[in-house]
Amino acid sequence: MWRVLKPILIVVALTAVSLSQGFFASGLPRMTEAFSSDDANLFLMIYMSADTTGSPLDWTGDLNEMENGLINNNITVLALVDPEGIGDSRVYLVRRDISGSEQIISTKLENPPFLPSDNEANMGDPDTLSGFVRYSLANYYNGGTIGLVIWGHGAGWAGVAIDKSDYLTRAELATALEEIDNTISRPIDLIIFDACSMGSIEFLSGLSGLVSLAVASEMEIPASGFPYDTILRRISLNLPMPPSEIAFSFADEYVKLSALITESSAQASVIDLSALPEAQERIASLSRTCILFDPLLRDLFNDTRDLSAAIQATGSIDVIDYLSRLCEHDDVPRKLLRPAIAAKEALSLSVLRNRVFVSASDLSIIRPESLSGLTIYYPDVPVSLTAYRETSSLAELWGEFLKRVMSAHPGAPPVTGLSLLTRDLRFDDGLNDSFEFEWEETPEVVSWEFEFCLSGSIDPALERSANDTDMQILVDALEAGFYDVFAYGLDGNGEYVFFEGFLGQAVSRFIDITARVPTTIDIRDTQLRITNLGSGEVTYVSVSQYDIPLSFAVPTPNAIGDIILVELCRNDTVLARGVLILDTGTFEMRLFSEPTVSPISLFVLTMILAFLSAFSVLHFLRIRHERKSRSGR
Known part of the structure; x- marks a missing residue:
């Protein structure tokens, strides 16, 4: 009876928690990749960096969970462990523990050739990672989905797997993965970050082409980490399954554990890394546009950051939440709105699944729907950006934007005396059908750009430009409709120093x-x-x-x-x-x-129809009677 009731009670409990507190799930429906013969097997490599003084990370507990969760011989798990201390790095071939004991029963492999003679691995060295993966694949891989778990402390865009004072940067991890790609002639299927704050667009975008899928969290992950026992049991019971479903299992079970057991806020997402180059290019385009609008819209940029979901530990914000809030402003210039929407759409497409649980105590700080799966660096106080900007081309451009918005505000935009007038110039019918702009000559403004967008549209129906010395521009080529009209004043560097929007203007x-x-x-x-x-x-x-x-x-x-x-x-x-x-x-x-019918004609037509109906019924009854007579029944 308990075996029947247990799954029902779990579902009921999870539903109650999600309704009463803050469980939020989003993403694509179950993916439909065709199964291959390899989908029946899973090969997992766990890279466990625990060599940090006073680290609360429990590598023995997680290794026990892996032993307890292995109920299928089609799953192979190898773990490289570097505990706190000197000369104690080791590799385990994880074995199933049917007793459920707290003792580690996995096989410790003797003299792995990639470990140094003193058995002290530097987990922040990419050669250690690539050596471990090459050794594991060469000696124990028999086909199937290849997964790599990076286990340890994470620092977002800065790096992961901290070993004393060293760690794997984005570039170092990419170098190791590239060597692995060259060894097996294909990208590995998925990388799982059991580490804090690794849902960073700056970090993950550097792994495109080297890994297919990533599982990561925007938030801090508790010391207990991922629940490997329930994750491996779920996968064991559902093999064969495509890599996406394996990745979903990690995200789902981690957040489910937080909602049902620990009651601590948690988030995990599954990212399609093949979609990130497009998202990266869209963010680069947005960065260039934001730079052109600073300092004119600096207050808008920073105020929107203050409203967005923030990850204080890394100085990052949820990038999709930030862009959503930025796009909600009715008076945002369309020249900025277009790249912001494009970046938001590209980022959203890269998030295949997003699982969020926010505990009742944290609901006043953060809403579950504001965690969308990816972060970007945007600290709320001025900081040095040198190290950040050196991490990637994306960080270089976004960092230039950050440098500007975090600097001292130069003051108010210039006063131009700009006015928009409506005129009846085209049809002489008493309705305003043309726009006329007038302005005062302003030293800071060198040229003007004007956009006319149909209300509700982000693309301009018409664009015009003028020199500041023109003092006037007439627009009489628009079709009838309501328009949102935008005027941009540019300085000699092509940057926007003035902007004003006129919404809902009618061309009649x-x-x-x-x-x-x-x-x-x-x-x-x-x-x-x-x-x-x-x-x-x-x-x-x-x-x-x-x-x-x-x-x-x-x-x-x-x-x-x-x-x-x-x-x-x-x-x-x-x-x-x-x-x-x-x-x-x-x-x-x-x-x-309209077709009309006289009362007499209508009466005659009704009688004809009634006669035909009666005739049909009588004819049917006569035929039926004749058939019964012939059959004798």
Whole structure:
């Protein structure tokens, strides 16, 4: 009975926790890679760096968990362990422990050739990692998914697997993985970071092409680390499974443990590293644009950072949350909004699964939906950026932006006296159909750029430019509609020193239409009922002739593309009707007579139908009677 009830109770408990506190899950549905013969096997290499003075990391506990979780012979686990101390580095071939004891029963391998003679490995040396992986693959790999777990202390973009004062930087890890790639002639399938704050876009983007998938957390990971017993049991019971499902198992079981047992906040995501080069290029483009808008929008940039989910230990913020909040500002320049949306979309596509649990005590600090799976460096106080900018090309560009926004603010933007005026210059119909900008000559502004975007759109329908000495620009080439208008003032370096947005500006005009009524209809005592099928607005027009002129104001109360129903009515009886779609031109429409049937004709038609129905029933009964007579039943 307990075996039946246990999984049900776990699901109920997890659901209750997620509703009452802060469990959040997002990502793609179950992936559908085709299985290969290798999907029945998993080969895991655990790189355990515990040689840090006073480290609370429990490598023996995690090794015990691996022994307890191995219930399938198709999983092979090797662990390189460097405990605190000198001359005690070792490699284990993990064995299944059916007794569940706390003793390590795994086989300690003798004299691995990659270890130095004093048996003291430097886990911050990429040669140690590549040597361990090459040794493991050459001697114990029999096919299957290849996974590498980097276990130890993490420092986000700076590095991972801290050994005393050394650690693996992004470049060093990439070098080791490249050697592994050359050895096995393909990237390894997944890398799992059982280390704090390794969901860094700066760090992970450097691994593209060398690993397919990564499992990492934006947050700190407790000393107990990942629950290897439940992870390996889940994988054992579900083999064969593609690498993505194995990666999902690590993320799911870690956050589930936090929600059900430890009740400490946790987050883990699965990242498609093949998608990060595109995301990296989008962030680089955004960085260049942000630089052009500093210091003009410096307060906006920093205020948005202050609202975003922050990882205090590494000075980072959730990058997708930051971009989402930046894009929510209605008056953000479209020149900035476009690259921000593009970067957000590319980053979101790289996160295949995101698991979050925020404990009740932390809900006042952070919301689960604000942790999206990836971080970027954005400290809230000025710091030296030299080491950061040397880590990657992405960090170089983003670091230049950070250097600017963290410097002293130079003051307010220049005063230009810019004004936007609307004019009736095109159709002479009393409606404003053109824009006119006027400004004062301003020494700081060398040239102007103007964008006209249909409201709700981020792409410009029209762009114009002018020199500051022009003092005026007239725009009379826009179709009718509502526009968000943006003016940008540039200095001699091509950087924006002035910006102002004018939202919801109308370019209006009358559209003239001729409605033609069939001459066979008596138009006495009739009127036209005009219904906008989009807004539901109804107006009436009196009828005195067969060609009836109509005029529609666009965009208010109509808009280009609205569907208009025109009906000729007498005492609410529709005599003729037609449908038109508002266009920008002047045209005519024809109303078509409604089919009518006289009462006498309707009565005759009803009687005929009734007769045919009765005849059909009688004919059916007669045929049935004849069949019964022939069969004798």
